[in-house]
Amino acid sequence: MxxxxxxxxxxxxxxxxxxxxxxxxxxxxxxxxxxxxxxxxxxxxxxxxxxxxxxxxxxxxxxxxxxxxxxxxxxxxISRSYQKNTLFDGLSVRENLGLAAAVQAGQARRLFHDSLSHPKVRETVEEVAHLARLEQVLDARVNEVSYGIRRQLEVGVALATRxxxxxxxxxxxxxxxxxxxxxxxxxxxxxxxxxxxxxxxxxxxxxxxxxxxxxxxxxxxxxxxxxxxxxxxxxxxxxxxxxxxxx
Amino acid sequence: MFRHTTFRYLVLAILGAGALFQAFSAGYFGLEVLIEILILAILVLALDMVAGFGGMVSLCHGALMGLGAYAYAMLSSIVGLPPLAALVGAMAIVGALAWIIGAICARSHGIYFIMATLAFGQMAYSYIFQTPIFGGDDGMGGITRPDLSAIGIDLNDSRSFALFCLAGLVLAYLAAVAVLRSGLGRSLCGIHHSEERMRALGLTVWRVKADIFGLSGLITGFAGALAAMHVMYISPGLLDWTVSGEALVVVILGGLGTLVGPLVGAVAFVILKHELSAVTPYWHLVVGVVLIVVVLSRANGIFGWLEARIGARRIFPTHAAVKKVPNDA
Amino acid sequence: MNADVGFWILQSLNALQLSMLLFLLSIGLTVIFGLMHFVNLAHGSLYAVGAYVAAAIATGWGYWAGFFLAPVAVAATGIVLYLGLIRKMRRSGPMAQVLVTFGLIFVLLDLTRILWGDLPLAIETPALLQGRINILGIDYPAYRLFVIVLGLAIFAALAFILGRTQVGAMIRAGVDNDAMAACLGINVERLFFTVFCIGCALAGLAGAVAAPLLSVAPDMGLQILIPTLIVIVIGGLGSLKGAIAGSLIYGIVQTFGAVIAPQMASVLIYALLAAVLVIRPMGLFPTKG
Missing domain, CATH: 3.40.50.300 (P-loop containing nucleotide triphosphate hydrolases)
Incomplete structure (x- = not known):
């Protein structure tokens, strides 16, 4: 591979x-x-x-x-997660995953449409949230969650590019x-x-x-x-x- | 990522009500001031899109606005397009030029980005200044405003024109909000936060930057066309780099990356300028000092400061309301 | 044919003279940036202050008093700015620095207007340097020749100081890596201060030198700022080599551009700058760190 x-x-x-x-x-x-x-x-x-x-x-x-x-x-x-977190701090866990999923779904440069509401993006976010065990914290802001959760999200963001x-x-x-x-x-x-x-x-x-x-x-x-x-x-x-x- | 808050809606409502009140009650001079504020507000809105949300501190937006004014004047007077078509044409031309500038400058950061955009702005200034077809130093006169008499509006009347500009500002604001909340706007925020990360996620970063710069140029071109219609006369001075500098000052005075703040900044700047220049010929001195104080205070402009104060009051209930987040994997 | 050669020699000298004036300004700005990562847009305003001080002193005590005192006066202004403002701004991002110094431009502009009025001042070239000197077969104004020689002398002195002396080594270490320089026991703060003052003094000197060539007007600082910035961005921020190369490129393109293609002369230099930024985003002689 x-x-x-x-x-x-x-x-x-x-x-x-x-x-x-x-x-x-x-x-x-x-x-x-x-x-x-x-x-x-x-x-x-x-x-x-x-x-x-x-x-x-x-x-x-x-x-x-x-x-x-x-x-x-x-x-x-090829996707990667980093040794030091590279998360988007002010955003929620869902938005972090969505940002990555949007690129993969071709929604990252859509104009006048929110990429997060696109069905493909939502589907990816749900799936990755399950894989990275983030379902419980999807709507929490990144700066409000624990360090361990952030490490999981770091992997989740990388996974969201499928x-x-x-x-x-x-x-x-x-x-x-x-x-x-x-x-x-x-x-x-x-x-x-x-x-x-x-x-x-x-x-x-x-x-x-x-x-x-x-x-x-x-x-x-x-x-x-x-x-x-x-x-x-x-x-x-x-x-x-x-x-x-x-x- | 742009979000509306109750406070932002409140400030927008106050600004809107103030503009409407001024439009219907003010005399000729008051209307002129209002129109100046409205056109500047459109310009700084466009500038905040790139500088506040994308970290692309542009020193060419004044020149882009000047190009919009020239494009409108050329298309309507020389090419002979109807004014509304010339308006759309001017926006398209400036949007396209801005897209190209954005694409070229996308690789530069920090001070290099500022200098690169300055170079393009100055290039436009020199070109307009030296090309006879644009009237050179003397500029061009005889620019017409759109004819809306079909729907019973005479734009040569200051009051009607002020309302026309206000409608334009509302449209520009809605467009800016829509862009910033779109997929493109989200990607821009991601880039502002970490360009490297977005690239590793597979995003073609320069395209996003160029697109946003182009869209910002579209709005800037709109402001330029309105400026040409307003004074009905244009000169290369419109493209001077100090116009870009002043626009940046307004964004900073209002509050970078808040979209509403720059509108507040535009109101404050124009009123300050008119009030001060009535008292002293040295109003730049005062503006300079105010600018230095605002930057040194580390508040995000007038609006940013107010927002932080209001946020500070609410912080206790919201903090208590934060759910304990599960810690296990 | 002979007249033709003379014409090109004349233009070359003009280009060189413009280059040297820009070099005096850009060297201070670029070393300050290289060392402190500080963008001082008000550098041009300091040059204007230098020109005004030189003009004011010249009317009372003669040109040479102004020539020597203007750098001192501008360095003193620089000290005030450094202690009052710039020291605090060192850790801020380029955006904040650009804005604060942009505000400073406004302030200095209006202060010169308040002190010296809106009308341009004229200043005589000194008696010693009036008249023309025959060089390479053409008559060239002695004062312009003096500007060229002065510029070259300062370049040589700076190249010597930066390349061969202890202080120069410290400055180069600071440009490369100021944290490392601090570890080596260099008092970085004092080094910054000294370099900032010298940079300001050179801007003041440039103002004093330019005063007899151009009319001394409040907006002269704004007029010179853009060419200076172009020079240091083309050359590479923080580089002595870049400052001299950028100055020469600007002087040559501007002077010969105006002769060969007057229509495109000033667009040319901006196009060149844009091209440099696209091909070598960090300038022709990028510095490390």
């Missing part, structure tokens, strides 16, 4: 992404692990089109999208352990044909949800395999868990 071929990016002399080739099947849940500065978020930016790769390709459903800008990649089905591939940058960042467990249920409840690429710091969650694990270190893929294999890997312990425990 999503594939990179020898993707490389450097800022000046620093190689932040080096020869990264990964391949995600449709519906696969892949977790990316790696210490801080391993180039995880840079990889996301390369996938989403915020950064242009120096060399290599990004393919979505077999089509080369390397040259496409952010918005066109998003319309092809993506084929969802990139999630630390969805549980900053939430407590019991909330993280809730996120596991949330992730399990997502449609099976949605391809997920997740950056996650919470090891338990990572091993639970992942079909496969990729470990990045200094911008390079140093491990790729099943979670069970990752658990037992000495290499992983050395580069990742070592720095994880030190952090």
């Amino acid at each position: 999503l594939e990179t071929r020898n993707l490389s990016k450097s800022f000046g002399p620093i190689h932040v992404t080096r020869d990264v080739s990964i391949r995600l099947e449709r519906g696969e849940r892949r977790v990316i692990l790696g210490p801080n500065g391993a180039g995880k978020t840079t990889l996301f930016n390369l996938l989403a089109g915020v950064l242009q790769a120096d060399s290599g390709q990004v393919l979505l459903a077999g089509k080369d999208i390397t040259a496409l800008p952010v918005a066109r990649r998003a319309r092809r089905g 993506p084929q591939v969802l990139l999630m940058d630390e969805p549980t960042s900053g939430v407590g352990p019991e909330m993280a467990a809730g996120f596991h249920d949330l992730l399990s409840g997502l449609p099976r044909d949605l391809t997920l690429l997740i950056i996650e710091h919470d090891m338990d969650l990572a091993f639970e949800v992942a079909d496969k694990i990729t470990v990045l270190n200094y911008g390079e893929v140093v491990f790729e395999g099943l979670p069970e294999a990752a658990r037992g890997s000495d290499l992983l312990k050395e580069i990742y868990l070592g720095s994880w425990e030190n952090a």
Whole structure:
């Protein structure tokens, strides 16, 4: 579904992404692990089109999208949620989801018609609210809801574009352990044909949800395999868990 | 995202009643002042759409309005279109030009956006100034007002023309509200909040910005045509960048991003100007000081300040009424 | 043929003279922006104040007294503005800065009208620089030549200070990253203050220099503001190289445009600005940070 071929990016002399080739099947849940500065978020930016790769390709459903800008990649089905919330504060939860759904439904530039009342947009909002467990708070303002709910909404907004591939940058960042467990249920409840690429710091969650694990270190893929294999890997312990425990 | 509140309706009602009262009771000079306020109000409405709701601080709206005046004059006097057709034509021309400017400037932000729009405004000014067909420095006279005698209205009468402008303002206001509450308006708010996020959601950001700028230009062109009809004479001074600066001042004095505030600002600005210039030739000094004080006070203009005060009084009941939101996932 | 060559030399000198005047103004504005991220629309008004002060002093004590005192007087005005207003505005967005300094334009405009009246003042070129000098085979007014030499001298001095001295290194560090500069132990606040004063002094100097060339009128600050802004936006806000490049581009386009295509001369420069902003949104010599 999503594939990179020898993707490389450097800022000046620093190689932040080096020869990264990964391949995600449709519906696969892949977790990316790696210490801080391993180039995880840079990889996301390369996938989403915020950064242009120096060399290599990004393919979505077999089509080369390397040259496409952010918005066109998003319309092809790549969506992302951010490590820091990027919500629209003054608006309600419903309006936040609606804003995203409207783009996908082609209602974002409609004149003299409110995009939110369009049936397609409403349908998406209801559906995403269910998936991201936001039904209870749909009409609350974003600045009135708890941090955990905002993290869910962050994922919800990304889902509202009805993506084929969802990139999630630390969805549980900053939430407590019991909330993280809730996120596991949330992730399990997502449609099976949605391809997920997740950056996650919470090891338990990572091993639970992942079909496969990729470990990045200094911008390079140093491990790729099943979670069970990752658990037992000495290499992983050395580069990742070592720095994880030190952090 | 624009919302009407009880307070906003109240202020609109007061403004409307005041305008109607003035239109029916004032003498010639009072009507002239009223017309000036109404035309400025349409301009600042258009400017608030882009600056207040989209963060696109334009320093070319004065020039766009001037272009509207020239387009109306050219279409009616030289091309010979009937005035109402010339009015529509002028709006279309300015709307199209504004769309192009918006599309080109969409990539610029902050001070660069301000400078880029200033450049386009000045380009229009120089072009009009230097092209003989537009009358150069001398400008053009002999501009006619639409003939509505078929429905028994003589627009050459100041009172009728004032009411015509008032109707125009109401239409412009309704159009601005409709645009801001549409899908396009919602997307604009999203962009104002985070352009990056909207792009990641798949929105073609520059198209939204250009569309809004074009629509704002349409309204600005309308104001320009009305200005040409009002004084029946136009000169390049209409396009001067200080007109854009003053329009921005009015938006700020009234309250950025409130739509109602700039209307209040227009009333305050024109009255202040006339009252002060009757007393002192140095009225710019006072306007300058008022502007500095308003910006330094960090209130969002006169209207924004009032709205915040009223909001502060209500804050206790609304806070208590906020439902405890479930915390679980 | 010979007359023809002379004509182009004359135009080139005129272009250079206009460029140098704009350079004196834009360098202050651009370094203030680069360092403090502050947009001072009233910079042109300070130039007008400089011209008025120079004209007023010149009538009593002669041109050179005005030439040296105008920068001091404008720097003093700058200090008042900095302490009273601009320091408070540093953290505000560009919109608030544009508006406050726009208000300041109104205030300074009317203050000069109150002090010196609405009529333009004329000021004599100094005795030393009257007459014409033969250069490259043409007679050129000595005073205009003086403006060119002065501009080049100041450019050389600033290039030396910014490139080779400790203060210059501090300013460059501040332009790149003021938080980092503060970490390195540079007193950023004092640096800002000094640079702001020097920028104002240069604007005052530009006013004093321009006074004999143009008539000294209340709106001269407004007249010069737009060309100055064009210069720094074309060049890239905050860049010394950009200020000199932008000044030269403006001077050349404006002067030769008026000769070659008088119809399009002033549209040309705005079209150029628009083109620069589209192709290189941060100007020709963008600064980091």
